[in-house]
Amino acid sequence: MKKLLVVPILALFLISFQANAQSSKTEVLNEVASKNVKTVTLKLTGITCAGCSNAIYNALKEVDGVLEHSVEYPGDIAVIEFDDSKTSIKALKLIIEEKGFKAEVVKNKV
8 A cells, every 4th residue: 555655745746846956947047048138129211001000010020030020100119129149130120121110219128
């Protein structure tokens, strides 16, 4: 009877230990990844309609390293969260300029 109780308790201990180890590993990976995450706010010029902002939004969606982004019309602002080990502000501005618009940095959070 005692042996029957030891096995489930041992199994629960091992499952708990593995879950804690996995959680710690995930926290370390998230901390390392967050060091590469930057946010930039760009003032856009040349936008005349929602279609223009849609074109910019879709172009940014295709960029490797862009994690989240929004393009506001009216307001003509783009807020982009990106991994700076995969892309840069210069590259993001170039993507927007290739679509026929201009972009200037308004606010850059590190």
